[in-house]
Amino acid sequence: MTQNQQTEHNSDTQYLNWLSKLFPTIAAACTEIINLEAILHLPKGTEHFLADIHGENEAFQHVLKNASGNIKRKVNELFGNSLRESEKKELCTLIYYPEQKIELIKESEPELEDWYHITIHQLVKVCRDVSSKYTRSKVRKSLPPDFSYIIEELLHEHTDDTNKTAYVNVIVDTIITTGRVDDFIIALCNVIQRLAIDQLHILGDIYDRGPGAHIIMDTMQRYHSWDIQWGNHDILWMGACAGNDACICNVLRLSLRYANLATLEEGYGINLVPLATFAMETYGNDPCEEFMPKVTNGATFDGKTIRLIAQMHKAISIIQFKVEAQIFLRNPEWRMSGRNLLSCIDRQRGVCIIDGKEYEMKSNNFPTVDPAAPYKLTEEETKLMKRLHHSFAVSEKLHRHIKTLLGHGGMFAIYNSNLLFHASVPLNSDGTLKEVTLYNGEKYSGKELMYQIEMTIRSAFNSDTAPAERTYAIDYFLYLWCGKDSPLFDKSKMATFERYFLKDKTTYKEEKGYYFRLRDNEAICDSILDAFGVTGDNRHIINGHVPVHASNGENPIKAGGKLMVIDGGFSEAYHNETGIAGYTLVYHSRGFQLVQHEPFTSAADAIKRGTDIKSTTQIVEMSAHRMLVADTDCGNELKAQIVDLKKLLYAYRHGIIKERRR
Template sequence: MDDKKYYTLLKEKFPTKEHVATEIINLEAILQLPKGTEHFISDVHGEFLAFDHVLRNGSGSVKEKLRECFTTKQVDLNALAVLIYYPEQKLNQVKRQKKGNALHDWYQKNIILLVTATNHASKKYTRSKVRKALPPRFSYIIEELLTESHENQDKEHYLHAIIEKIISLGQADELIEDLAYTIQRLVVDHLHVVGDIYDRGPAPDAIMDRLIAYHSVDIQWGNHDIIWMAAMAGSKVALMNLLRISARYGNLDIIEERYGIALRPLVEYSRTHYTPQKKFAPKLAPTADISKLEKDTLNVVQQATAILQFKLEGQLIKRRPDFQLDKRRVLEHIDYETKAITLDGCTYPLVHFAAPTIDPNDPTALTKEETQLIEQLIQSVQQSERLKRHMDFLIEKGSMYLCYNDNLLIHGCIPLHENGDFKSLRINNTQYAGKALLDFFEQQVRISYRQPEVKEDLATDLLWYLWSGECSSLFGKTAMTTFERYYIKDPLAHIEHKNAYYNLRNDQRVCQDILQAFGLSKTGHIINGHTPVKEKDGENPIKANGQMLVIDGGFAKSYQKETGIAGYTLLSNSYGLQLAAHQPFSSIEEAVLYGTDIVSTKRLIETVDDRTTVKETNIGTALTLEMKDLEVLYAHYE
């Protein structure tokens, strides 16, 4: 009966046997096409302008297509590339400089160049896919321009007539914009974001809006993303951490103004109980222009949320002994008379430590005022429609890891012992390690997110463990020493010892063992973000003989002093793999005015003897299964 039901449904989609045959032929043809370009990006940390520029230029892919299509004698490639990246801004610049016939000739020349470039960028796709990629307002016109040959003189007049009419009707700007965005879309077929969209930078919300509008994307959750998801899922300690980091980097306006979350009660509470301290001065961009009052507000909010975070963390650790985080019940390790703390057998004097609401007899207890404040903040977060839309998208498109085209994409690490064995986490008498551990984490993330009204269950507490637990694949260190960095002067207390993975990932054998544990081949790649690559110190992002690729080069401006660059991205096309290193992005105005680009160098990682086809990809596997079903339908069609 089930077979008959599905058979009937298939016949509704394919009303004749010829329709089935056409689709089989179409799928077979698609399988033989070169695979589309995959674009990998990681750790953008709210730096929207740099992120958006890298998306617009496809990490140099747009310019590469232009070099294939034109010679430098024919075309000013920089000027044409900028027109494709920023069509509106470039058009405004040109219209200020050119008038009358000069502007008309510029329109005519550049529309033809853009049509030629669009044609070249569309070569690896079916006509149907190209048609779907066209913006609706000029889809018919663009399709005509793309389809007809310039070699036929009659058709050449026909094409020029179309262009002339577009210019005379005052629609040239709109057509140029649509052609430019079509090229951007065709040059990159699929985007992978390997974690950490949120925190530090000023516009993570703009990045999320851009991703929601993007044509094809997946996301591997980062530790900073999980904190925002956890706050929406009801984790109080995650929310305090989120607010603390936002205050530290001067980003409370993201929460209050762009997500509409009321912070006035938190500000009033913080001003009542805390006074500004130099240690808690916010880390602001050099160009930030804010008043002393605003700086002082960020300062006291950071102090208040830090203490609330440590209180809530202590409560969580106490109710979750399986997490083995007792050493991190920091408020209970303080001698409140001497203002000293004992950690791992060492006693340290506390500096800058102000905690007026702590009861030394019950250090993790919240006051009545604090309990009401936190409940109010959680409610405000969960009622933010825009934040919920963004977090829903992270859940829909995101995962702890992704196996895609023989690559393992994971933001942080696979927890390992020093000998390379998988490190396990024991929860409710069940051991989880390797792939099973990451699958367990993802399952719990989804359970917690589906039940936002449940706030202290295992699933929600595990979201915090993902931020700071030793066996977390998103953290991968022995301890998160936030408390020590705030209140202990001795830098030895600040050290966070990394999991063995971060050393062993240089070993090709270890990488191959991990790949096989995830069902991938020994010749695949692991793609990581999370740890900034210190290129200025000689660190290489290409490890384990090319099988481990680390693409966090420091999009966040706060990292760029230690990395020496402004991010790595990765490209995978039918010819192989390329790593792109980026210089800091200055401004759109500078890019348009001077034709500057931020891709500095590309490194070829791997080439293939024969171009990779769609048949050899994840999409190809799905299409092959679909073809087999259609062949059964064709053989039994009545």
């Protein structure tokens, strides 16, 4: 035996000894092999893909509750013509919002006990259907402890078995007579919601625009199985949490732009009083017309509040341009100094000179900008930024939520032959992967670029990171937000300054990178998939980031089906632009379905009137056979475990390892 073979043998023996602690006998190992082989032949679990939620917590939570229409579809299949449409609608609403719906039922239902009996049997039937593709063990783990035994009994006993009818009916009667029936129904509805989605993939941008990003993050902290590929807006909040002052300014600016103060103040306890005080004192006589907020979500503000928000908006924007310039200047390798435009303003003539060309200004009021040192913060601005920085630094909830994003997320992921990332992979004009230089001076492209960026992001939060490296990592959040070669931006520039201050709208154009221009090319998508090591007969890239203009006929399915873009505009701010309210991509055992949602009214309307998100389902790709667990990444892991267990059996039977009998 060679030295390498001996090392490999010793390593195998060591591993099998460890495995024998989990499966101490031949019988235990055989039982686990049988169990794993059986699991391989179950249908594949349902994966849901969402992107660009942008703080729309009610619409997001409704999509989770109805599993993108999957629960409604199952109710229709199970009850067909045996229930009226109104009854099926009532049942669906109960499953989505059990606590609130039960209260309404109790106010209006004269035969409440009958309703309880009928409803429990209906819910058990739905629960039995959604749990049918899972093992009993997995279903058991999903059950609430208080009702685990009862639900399990009802799921596996049928009233059509005459020997079990009385048994089942007594269980239901006892649930009612003991006064636990409301809690039981609520628990059963939550189990249905839980089992309807096996894995949730979020392709970035939980934050900004809508009012409830913090509520979404609270939901995700409790959610059973999910992952996220960070989006540019998530990175902005992560940077703010890490202490990047430019990211803090951008977070505040975007929140003020959409009059979304709830996430900052109510969600994370960010104190905006110092900013409001500074803005009123500094811009009290400025009309701030270009900084009037975009009011959405049915929010109403009086004129005085709108004006104050506009003043705060301008105040933080000017500070942002200064702080960004300081970061760009200390990182010259980014080649971003061309975005430092405060120094390009000719105040006397009211123009901004960019690349030798003059552009007329909309506004020429810059009371805090010193022409001799345009990027130096005034004493008041410095004090304000220290207070804002402190407010973000001590927000325990924000830090907890960002830790959750770090724990569940990354720059990209590969699941079941699908490559997931938020926005782009930097490309050259010929479609080849573009090399990008990072902090260590090394050039990376494709998968390695994404990995190295992720490691840089994580190093900003690690206490053992070298000080210089950590400082750079914190700065780097700004580049990821607006840098030309950032996989999360990938545009020629971010024209924030131009939109606020220049009259010439041609300056607003942000030229998209080559990925966005070439991604409808199937050969280029294949080359990206190859570079990331994605295999399989039916492999795909799945993105968000750029809203799909469905109202203009744009198709979210591109490159001959190789690429799927599922940002249809969850955010209310996009509804007029896109004509829809988001996409959900559903990948179940039969294949892919794309669900296109119309705007959601409200949870209150759904509860009272039984309204649902109106959705259109498009078959994207159907499998020639029903996909099983064996066809998935999880299946490959189980097959590897089976191989190891068979090695353990061999070792037991040949005396290499002794059984651990008690």
